[in-house]
Amino acid sequence: MKAPEEKINVAGPAGNIEVIMERPDAPxxxxxxxxxxxxxxxxxxxxxxxxxxxxxxxxxxxxxxxxFRGVGGTEGVHDxxxxxxxxxxxxxxxxxxxCGDIPVALAGFSFGAYCQTRVARRLAEAGHPAQRLVxxxxxxxxxxxxxxxxxxxxxxxxxxxxxxxxxxxxxxxxFAWAQPNDLPVVVVxxxxxxxxxxxxLIRDIITRAWRH
Numbered sequence: 687m688k689a690p691e692e693k694i695n696v697a698g699p700a701g702n703i704e705v706i707m708e709r710p711d712a713p714x715x716x717x718x719x720x721x722x723x724x725x726x727x728x729x730x731x732x733x734x735x736x737x738x739x740x741x742x743x744x745x746x747x748x749x750x751x752x753x754f755r756g757v758g759g760t761e762g763v764h765d766x767x768x769x770x771x772x773x774x775x776x777x778x779x780x781x782x783x784x785c786g787d788i789p790v791a792l793a794g795f796s797f798g799a800y801c802q803t804r805v806a807r808r809l810a811e812a813g814h815p816a817q818r819l820v821x822x823x824x825x826x827x828x829x830x831x832x833x834x835x836x837x838x839x840x841x842x843x844x845x846x847x848x849x850x851x852x853x854x855x856x857x858x859x860x861f862a863w864a865q866p867n868d869l870p871v872v873v874v875x876x877x878x879x880x881x882x883x884x885x886x887l888i889r890d891i892i893t894r895a896w897r898h
Contacts, residue, residue, distance in 0.1 A: 687746050689709055700765075701761025701762055717792075720752075720799070723832060734881060744893070748784075767804060793822075799822060818841075820845045823852060824846060837863050846864060874887050
């Protein structure tokens with residue numbers, strides 16, 4: 687499926703949220719995609735976030751990629767995941783008004799993956815759990831230069847993808863988070879945090895998992 691990129695604005699708790707929307711005709715679901723840490727230059731144009739969006743559009747989903755607070759046209763200031771979780775829920779509410787009450791996939795990269803574990807918990811507590819999560823380079827444990835991430839537990843069918851050569855979030859951090867949750871981790875040999883030259887593997891892993 688194809689869908690043109692369209693910039694939309696959503697009213698959020700801290701003001702305007704700038705979102706890239708890719709909405710095919712009659713989408714089978716909504717994919718909400720969260721980008722990496724804004725204080726490290728993360729934005730909704732990040733290559734991993736873009737890859738996640740294009741992958742879900744090819745699977746027939748409408749993809750929504752908001753900018754976090756303080757990035758691009760999104761108002762507010764960075765809130766270490768708390769306000770960002772509220773903003774993601776606001777964008778999801780707007781997406782459902784546009785697309786209908788259809789299944790929701792949550793996808794995120796790095797800090798965005800951490801935020802999506804929080805969104806998943808909120809949705810589950812509200813009785814509307816996400817269809818599935820895709821978490822790439824998940825921020826978990828102590829991450830140099832940022833802080834300690836107390837990443838939420840997620841369902842067993844979540845797709846967790848991490849690079850063996852990730853220098854930002856060590857693979858051991860993700861194993862330590864995943865092990866108590868009996869959560870499998872797909873390890874991409876040689877991949878760094880940003881999956882340079884291996885973005886196609888993210889697409890392939892998700893596509894295979896979705897078709898089974």
